[in-house]
Amino acid sequence: MESLAIYVPRLVTTKEYFAPGHRACMGCGEALAVRLVCKALGRNIIIANATGCMEIVSSPLPSTSWEVPWIHTLFENTAAVASGIEAGIKVLRRKGKYTKRTKVVAMAGDGGTADIGFQALSGVLERGHDLIYICFDNEAYMNTGIQRSSSTPLGASTTTSPAGKVSIGQTTWKKNMPAIAVAHDIPYVATACHSYPFDLMNKISKAIEIKGPSYIHILSVCPTGWRLPSDLTIKAGRLAIETGIFPLYEVEKDRYTLNLDFPQLRPIEDYFKLQGRFRHLSKEITSQIQERVAAEYAKLKKKATSNNY
Amino acid sequence: MKRTGMEGSFAIAEAIKLARVEAVAAYPITPQTHIVERLAEFVANGELDAEYIPVESEHSAMSACLGTSAVGARTFTATASQGLELMHEVLYVASGLRLPIVMTVANRALSAPLSIWTDHSDAMATRDCGWIQIFAENAQQAFDLTLCAFRIAEDPIVLLPTMFHIDGFYVSHTIESVEFLEQEVVDKFLPEYRHPYPLDPDKPVTIGAFGPPFIYTEAKKAHEAALRSSKKVILRVWQEFSKLSGRHYSPVESYKAEDADVLLLCMGSFSETAMMAIDKMQAEGQKVGLIRLRLWRPFPTEELRQAVSKAQVLIILDRALSLGGTPPVCSEIQAALYPLKTRPKIVSFVGSLGGREISAQGFEEVIRHGVDKAKQGELDEFEIIGVRE
Ligand SMILES: Cc1ncc(C[n+]2csc(CCOP(=O)(O)OP(=O)(O)O)c2C)c(N)n1
Ligand code: SF4
Numbered sequence: 001m002e003s004l005a006i007y008v009p010r011l012v013t014t015k016e017y018f019a020p021g022h023r024a025c026m027g028c029g030e031a032l033a034v035r036l037v038c039k040a041l042g043r044n045i046i047i048a049n050a051t052g053c054m055e056i057v058s059s060p061l062p063s064t065s066w067e068v069p070w071i072h073t074l075f076e077n078t079a080a081v082a083s084g085i086e087a088g089i090k091v092l093r094r095k096g097k098y099t100k101r102t103k104v105v106a107m108a109g110d111g112g113t114a115d116i117g118f119q120a121l122s123g124v125l126e127r128g129h130d131l132i133y134i135c136f137d138n139e140a141y142m143n144t145g146i147q148r149s150s151s152t153p154l155g156a157s158t159t160t161s162p163a164g165k166v167s168i169g170q171t172t173w174k175k176n177m178p179a180i181a182v183a184h185d186i187p188y189v190a191t192a193c194h195s196y197p198f199d200l201m202n203k204i205s206k207a208i209e210i211k212g213p214s215y216i217h218i219l220s221v222c223p224t225g226w227r228l229p230s231d232l233t234i235k236a237g238r239l240a241i242e243t244g245i246f247p248l249y250e251v252e253k254d255r256y257t258l259n260l261d262f263p264q265l266r267p268i269e270d271y272f273k274l275q276g277r278f279r280h281l282s283k284e285i286t287s288q289i290q291e292r293v294a295a296e297y298a299k300l301k302k303k304a305t306s307n308n309y
Numbered sequence: 310m311k312r313t314g315m316e317g318s319f320a321i322a323e324a325i326k327l328a329r330v331e332a333v334a335a336y337p338i339t340p341q342t343h344i345v346e347r348l349a350e351f352v353a354n355g356e357l358d359a360e361y362i363p364v365e366s367e368h369s370a371m372s373a374c375l376g377t378s379a380v381g382a383r384t385f386t387a388t389a390s391q392g393l394e395l396m397h398e399v400l401y402v403a404s405g406l407r408l409p410i411v412m413t414v415a416n417r418a419l420s421a422p423l424s425i426w427t428d429h430s431d432a433m434a435t436r437d438c439g440w441i442q443i444f445a446e447n448a449q450q451a452f453d454l455t456l457c458a459f460r461i462a463e464d465p466i467v468l469l470p471t472m473f474h475i476d477g478f479y480v481s482h483t484i485e486s487v488e489f490l491e492q493e494v495v496d497k498f499l500p501e502y503r504h505p506y507p508l509d510p511d512k513p514v515t516i517g518a519f520g521p522p523f524i525y526t527e528a529k530k531a532h533e534a535a536l537r538s539s540k541k542v543i544l545r546v547w548q549e550f551s552k553l554s555g556r557h558y559s560p561v562e563s564y565k566a567e568d569a570d571v572l573l574l575c576m577g578s579f580s581e582t583a584m585m586a587i588d589k590m591q592a593e594g595q596k597v598g599l600i601r602l603r604l605w606r607p608f609p610t611e612e613l614r615q616a617v618s619k620a621q622v623l624i625i626l627d628r629a630l631s632l633g634g635t636p637p638v639c640s641e642i643q644a645a646l647y648p649l650k651t652r653p654k655i656v657s658f659v660g661s662l663g664g665r666e667i668s669a670q671g672f673e674e675v676i677r678h679g680v681d682k683a684k685q686g687e688l689d690e691f692e693i694i695g696v697r698e
Contacts, residue, residue: 073372076368086376
């Protein structure tokens, strides 16, 4: 009995809505994250997908990996397209021409979210459309060949922020997209990672039930862009969380929950040393980053504990 | 049928209401703004049951339209000038995905220098985006052609977005007498919109997949064929509409052109003023006539050839430049007539950029000057008229 109680809530459907046969690189964390998201979403959804790796690997005519209704239009307008789908369903339902209870989901990479699609996303969150926006953050423009985005972490070497004799690689701190989403005062914001599949799927299930916009930011390891052996995807994702570089948390209205807390964070070197993109970093820079990670983590923890009741 | 004095923008909004549009994406830009403002009032008062999406940019306006149209809602938006340019990228997606969105463009010049006044630079910059494009000259035509636009766009063999152009201010802000249709009449004329392949969880479809080289050309060829064959639907819809309203529209319209040796060709509200010049010159015994190009895409090659077949001189007045090239309307017409053994001499003028007026007298001068140029064989280069030196 006892083991059933532990086991049953962890049952996951064997149905795949993001079908096998797509063309993602070996060990692609983003493809894994999409697959888990789709399992949690189920079939009564409509997906709008931005240009980027996931669109390209899943939809070369005449084949498709999508077992659910799916539309791709452009790189920067995914949030806006999704808002149209949501509004369209709303009016058709009002007129009795649409009877299903369908959730609309927008999916984009970090470039399509934090940079070029930022305006459309902000518009959608502000207007309060009933949809889920998911950012698959692999920390660069991977589809066009590993160029930096505003979501690339400081010190990472990319093709447009290469490490060189006088450069450490990316010279700016990673843009805090979840915080920006929270600032829009929406009902639900969460971070997740494919290396914690149940946490990820629970958050998606929660977002489905929420009325209004939810924003979910999923760290998605990219072996190709991070210069990482493809069998280390899961490990890298875990280390991002264990080092406090990418904490897993939720914000419901103003209430913060840290989903996985550690009495002691692992040193960021453990995470950095797996990856070629940080290989060049000096001790000095690494400790600067370490300081920042600790400070940011402490801030988040404070928010999470201060609203404990 | 009631007749009311009304601003052109409001007449269009009335047509949208009568069309029972279900989704409107709105972003303000002069001189289009009155259209979406009036629609917002209709929605706010419960006179129109539509989702009104007050987006944060024109790029998102057209993007939201992709979404509403793809789930099967009848969709409208309006824009002008910079707004149309900001949509540019999305326009190709709307037509490539065969989504029958209807959009009014209140034509306005493009920056820089900033200008809010009329010309056709914005329309011409979107020439190749795969939409059906129609020009209206006054409020009545704007009302009529708006209703027709939905019928054309949503026809199952067409399924293409349709843009109809009105001249900013001249049509959008001028109060004119407009004859409206009753709701029951419109309901019969315009059946409910149903996209054959909507986004629907019960019948999942993948829309907007990427096209590798082995399939892209075929997809574009299909798009091209669809746009071309939309002409027969356009003709049929306009014919039906004329039975309903008594007002006739055709792709190329001639005004007093039967015996004319000299023809002036223009688009948009210009032709209304040009008619006055033609009337006067004909009264003086001159053999001049007018051609109005109503349908811009698909380009009505056959009708154009027919309309100019007897003329000796064809004077084309463009309201836009193709900087560094031949004015856009003129180059299209040259291309359409070139294969013919006998064709009129073509004189190319550009005028009225950024809202500069041309009076009826101005049109007379244009025609006279054009005839002189044709006589002297000065046909090589276009001329911008009315430039202050
Ligand atoms: C307007 C526009 N600019 C640039 C591009 C080229 N482009 C396509 S995908 C992409 C990068 C995608 O990066 P991201 O959103 O982070 O997703 P990823 O591929 O990393 O999953 C870029 C720059 C485009 N398609 N459209
Ligand atoms: S480049 Fe990275 S994100 Fe893109 S498919 Fe390959 S592993 Fe996945």
